[in-house]
Amino acid sequence: MTTAFFAPSQALRGEVVAPPDKSISHRAALLGAMSTGTVRISNFLRAADTLSTLDALRAIGARVDDHGDGTVVVRGCGLRAAREPGGPIDVGNAGTLMRLLPGWLASQEGRIFVLDGDSSIRRRPVDRIAEPLRRMGADIRTTDGRFPPFVVYGTPLAAITYELPVASAQVKSCVLLAGLGAEGTTRVVEPVPSRDHTERMLAGAGVAVVRDGRTVSVPSSAELAAQDVVVPGDLSSAAFMIAAAVLVPGSRIVVRDVGVNWTRTGFLRILARMGAVVGGELEEPSAAVAASEPICDLEVGAGPLTGTVVEADEVPLAIDELPLVALLGCLAEGETVVRGAQELRVKESDRIAGVVDGLRDLGATIEATDDGFVVTGTGGRGLRGGSIDARGDHRMAMLGAIAGLASADGVRVAGMDAAAVSYPSFAEDLARLA
Numbered sequence: 549m550t551t552a553f554f555a556p557s558q559a560l561r562g563e564v565v566a567p568p569d570k571s572i573s574h575r576a577a578l579l580g581a582m583s584t585g586t587v588r589i590s591n592f593l594r595a596a597d598t599l600s601t602l603d604a605l606r607a608i609g610a611r612v613d614d615h616g617d618g619t620v621v622v623r624g625c626g627l628r629a630a631r632e633p634g635g636p637i638d639v640g641n642a643g644t645l646m647r648l649l650p651g652w653l654a655s656q657e658g659r660i661f662v663l664d665g666d667s668s669i670r671r672r673p674v675d676r677i678a679e680p681l682r683r684m685g686a687d688i689r690t691t692d693g694r695f696p697p698f699v700v701y702g703t704p705l706a707a708i709t710y711e712l713p714v715a716s717a718q719v720k721s722c723v724l725l726a727g728l729g730a731e732g733t734t735r736v737v738e739p740v741p742s743r744d745h746t747e748r749m750l751a752g753a754g755v756a757v758v759r760d761g762r763t764v765s766v767p768s769s770a771e772l773a774a775q776d777v778v779v780p781g782d783l784s785s786a787a788f789m790i791a792a793a794v795l796v797p798g799s800r801i802v803v804r805d806v807g808v809n810w811t812r813t814g815f816l817r818i819l820a821r822m823g824a825v826v827g828g829e830l831e832e833p834s835a836a837v838a839a840s841e842p843i844c845d846l847e848v849g850a851g852p853l854t855g856t857v858v859e860a861d862e863v864p865l866a867i868d869e870l871p872l873v874a875l876l877g878c879l880a881e882g883e884t885v886v887r888g889a890q891e892l893r894v895k896e897s898d899r900i901a902g903v904v905d906g907l908r909d910l911g912a913t914i915e916a917t918d919d920g921f922v923v924t925g926t927g928g929r930g931l932r933g934g935s936i937d938a939r940g941d942h943r944m945a946m947l948g949a950i951a952g953l954a955s956a957d958g959v960r961v962a963g964m965d966a967a968a969v970s971y972p973s974f975a976e977d978l979a980r981l982a
């Protein structure tokens with residue numbers, strides 16, 4: 549475990565290219581493996597999580613050539629021809645891989661797959677995917693009824709209509725992928741919209757994906773014809789640079805090539821409400837399922853912030869950025885409240901407890917609630933600083949770093965190496981701007 553110190557920063561200046569999107573990199577490789585034919589992925593994220601996906605796909609029979617420069621070429625196995633691996637599939641720290649892959653594997657008749665991962669993965673619930681898959685006829689074993697290791701005995705599946713009890717793109721994607729190999733048309737009803745990368749990529753692969761209000765449906769499919777993919781920059785990673793520029797007085801930066809799919813840009817809308825100015829051509833919501841991902845450059849400057857309220861319907865659109873909303877709230881005028889975000893408790897760490905304890909130790913006035921937090925801002929003055937433990941969570945490590953830049957005494961982050969899970973060049977990119 550490495551410890552790093554982030555000193556109070558001068559104004560941030562310059563440009564940085566957003567690192568490749570993690571969600572889209574996982575999906576591009578997975579859909580490539582499910583297809584017949586060869587898919588070329590450019591700007592693939594080479595980080596711990598997404599390399600776990602490449603290894604998993606190799607283990608079940610896909611031919612994966614990682615050129616090491618962001619180009620990955622996947623020759624698929626075909627929708628019904630995943631191979632039974634010689635041992636457990638190791639998903640590492642990757643929750644998205646753990647939740648999406650079983651959707652495909654559940655219909656691989658007569659083959660057995662065991663999915664396991666690191667100590668964080670073993671604490672993250674998988675009953676949320678076991679339940680709908682079982683309703684489709686899948687034969688699944690979990691540990692203590694809720695946790696990995698997760699065992700899939702492949703068997704024929706039948707389509708269902710599934711009302712998601714929580715808005716989760718991972719669960720939605722799992723059911724849709726299972727639906728491709730099931731008999732009939734599978735429907736998923738979302739309580740509120742969540743990221744739609746799976747739907748877009750399936751549409752691009754020739755699947756007749758239909759969205760009707762809160763319902764997304766996919767028909768049973770013979771085969772997929774995944775297209776070549778250029779992965780956009782990851783807004784969830786760029787958000788750390790954006791927050792740094794908003795918080796450190798006098799800053800002005802440009803973040804290039806950021807994916808601005810409407811279902812991912814909730815953080816930018818929250819920032820706008822708080823008074824920050826972020827310039828760029830953002831996507832507007834649309835009734836039709838797009839088959840591509842919009843990209844733009846974002847221009848960000850520092851400014852005075854006011855507190856805001858984030859309600860449940862906005863939570864999935866900014867889920868991974870909510871720790872940064874807490875930090876921004878610390879320096880805003882008035883109160884910032886996040887509600888309906890109990891999902892934060894089952895991320896790579898309990899991000900309600902981690903954010904509240906961590907920021908309070910740095911001088912913040914912040915209270916945890918069951919489903920979020922309430923922050924009382926300083927009206928512009930930075931936090932005192934001190935030490936924060938990343939708790940093995942990449943986004944907590946990067947949160948601590950950004951808090952340091954906007955603090956009086958700097959912040960020491962224990963476990964900074966966790967950032968490599970999603971953003972291996974985080975420290976370099978930050979140093980370039982700071």
Ligand code: S3P
Binds near residue numbers: 570718891
């Ligand atoms: C993800 C969905 C979100 C998000 C995670 C990535 C995805 O999780 O927090 O980092 O790629 O689908 P949930 O679907 O569990 O909310």
